[in-house]
Amino acid sequence: MTRSNAEPVGDGLVLVDKPAEWTSHDVVARMRRLAGTRKIGHAGTLDPMATGLLVLGVNRATRLLTYLVGADKEYTATVRLGQDTVTDDAEGEITRSPGAAHPGELTTRLPAAVLGLTGTIDQVPSAVSAIKVNGQRSYARVRAGQEVALTARQITVHTFEVTGSRPAVADDGTAVLDLDVRVECSSGTYVRALARDLGAELGTGGHLTALRRHRVGPFDLQGAHTLTELAERVDLLSVTDALRARFPARELTAAEARAVRYGQKLDATGSSGVIAAFDPDGHGIALLTDNDAGNLARPVLVLDPA
Known part of the structure; x- marks a missing residue:
């Protein structure tokens, strides 16, 4: 049940478990209606394909978001080895399909490749991203057919752990290898760029087919609510509790x-x-x-x- 005439709420954070196919802007727009205020912002977006924790600030707490954006984050994801896409995830068209016909050989080389992408590293962000190039979003330039070469940025990958693997066949018949991974990283890290770079390290393609954010700084999914739950009751984490946590x-x-x-x-x-x-x-x-x-x-x- 959606409350069409929501009573305005106070100041605080809302921890949302974002569904797939929703943009972060979609979630903010919905929360503005549910909370009865336009003063809502987010502490870092999630791609539409991704699910999981989105931290929103409500009313006066929107001023806190600047100090939350830089927090470390934790994700689980599925990396598909054997294909590259224009977006480095499953939302973009496939640009290359070298395949992963010998999964045993890839798995043998996997630990060294993962280790090379762990720690403080230089990462080139995904070209289809919100980073501005000469005042224009990178994704807009790519969609306009322009070549985009972004500058590498220093990031820290605290944990890059492969928790499972399985051979699979892509829709176009390409033999691929799907990896389940867990990543803890600094703000500004593109997990889909990690997938791309892991594929390159192994001499094949790589992109994300699933991504779920579990934690932003001290805030995690255990305290989050779905939009359906928030339609019934907007549960705010008070400014005081947010400050104590962070x-x-x-x-x-x-x-x-x-x-x-x-x-x-x-x-x-x-x-x-x-x-x-x-x-x-x-x-x-x-x-x-x-x-x-x-x-x-x-x-x-x-x-x-x-």
């Missing part, structure tokens, strides 16, 4: 909390990163960072202003 905490005195609510500086936190500030009642009110001199902390985001 950032180191600094407990403020009443005087310090008052100063932060007015955007004033405090004594340094002693940390090189972002710190969440909580008032004496335990309410999350701001994010702090130390200045360059390291002697003062300034609020970079005040979520509960005076």
